[in-house]
Amino acid sequence: MERDQDGARRTVFTPIGTQARVDAVVRRLGDAIELGLLADGEQLPGEPELAAQLGVSTVTLREALMALRQRGLVTTRRGRGGGSFVTVPEGPVEERLLAHLGSWSTEELRDVGDHWTAVSGAAARLAAQRTEPDDLRQLHRSLEELADARDAAARSRVHGRFHVELAAAAQSARLTREEIGIHAEIGALLCLVLSEEKHLKDLCDRHRAVICAVQDGAQEQARARAEQCVEVSMGRLVELRLGAPGLAGGPPGPHTKEGTRGKQPPSRRRTGRP
């Protein structure tokens, strides 16, 4: 039986936008594998079909598959019964995720954080304006599951669902799609934050406070609290990123302020280990 996607999983195979395309494909598929959205041994669609689904050329796709093979996330077999297959690599997940985090510059993390802050903040404000008790039930359920979830991947999936549900409570299909896209992009990285019990507890408390503000119809408070949820998560990711300067693919040293790289073309992120 062919398997396909849930909300997060569906975005795995949607067209890629403005990011450097090879890197974007590598990230999209790599994160899906790290998050368990694509299972070990699962066959990816054929190259022409996958390229069409992602909205990239087959050349781009092949480069991306090559990078994924180098990272050990995909194996390709030729000939009859061949194709590209998902391989979930051996070894500690955390180490792989930290290496993955090393391929993000702090500026990119800041930028995706800004985007997510805007989306979740707006979603919370609108939800507070438009909510009814039925909307809140899903959010409460997700929060309970988040607090109880054992492994980081499960926590990340439920945490993503919370934000999707918040945007759905705002009655906005667009904000909901944005949340789904954001979590497809950084859901795997957030495992690094959510695996830390201290941060998990703090985030659960903060998300609970968002629900309270939404329930009270306190629009600005809901917005501020949702923004803080995002800022805390992304702040922790940046800390982890800065604490691991020697990791693969990191930008060269501390001189990443404006000016030093301004004249360079957009950086080609190295997503594989050297």
Next chain:
Amino acid sequence: MGSSPRPAGGPDVLDEAASADVAAADVAAGVRDTLESVFDTVAETRTDTAALLAPLTAEGRQPTTADLAALRPGLHERLSRPGPVSGVGFVAAPGLLADAPVWLEWWQSGAGGEVRPLLLDLDPEHSAYSDYTHWEWFALARDTGQRAVAGPYVDYLCSDEYSLTLSAPVTVEGRFTGVAAADVYLPAFEAAVMPVLQRLPGPACLVNSRGRVAVSTDARHLAGSLLKGPDFGAVLAGNGEGASYEGLRLRPCGDIPLILVTAAAEQPAAR
């Protein structure tokens, strides 16, 4: 809440109010007819599914996903009909099938009119969305045993669209086996209903039982917003005559759980 008081104006005012009232009744009837036609397709899926499952139940054999594939020709035909429906199918109750814990036999029509299956990964190991039994379109039909209109809501399980989902329980020998359902995306519903809504002399909106606006010609209360105050549930549970609330006229749309909200007829001579 009683029915709307008649305006106590002169003959002209009465005529005007009466004609507005007739138009509102027409609008309510139009909304009812639009969604009753969607419920007709739901009923067809329900009949097909029950007819498929009944002999298996009689044999004592548990159905499989392969058995449900027999629903496809009917589902495809329903999707290809003109009308506002964008998704149709049967959603199995957990545990119904022998080879899958949960299952949606669900088909959607794409922008180009092509019909395609919805393939969800409902393995709880991979998906945070594997439990669909809390969604209103499932829970309402299961718990009430009646057909249901869910939404408007953002359907982040199947389409990521702002939708209405109409559903009905499928029971075999008294046992709930799942729901037959159809999706209407809000743009299609608005397109179907807006022309008749715009025939009204003043702004109006359609809300669900909790006051959520589905379609509106009032720019201050657009789809997705909440109208607060009236007990819309009581209007639906009432005698079909509707009610008045602080200058608003609330009118049910037949047996469809949506309410047409208009300004009560103006009474310039009376005040």
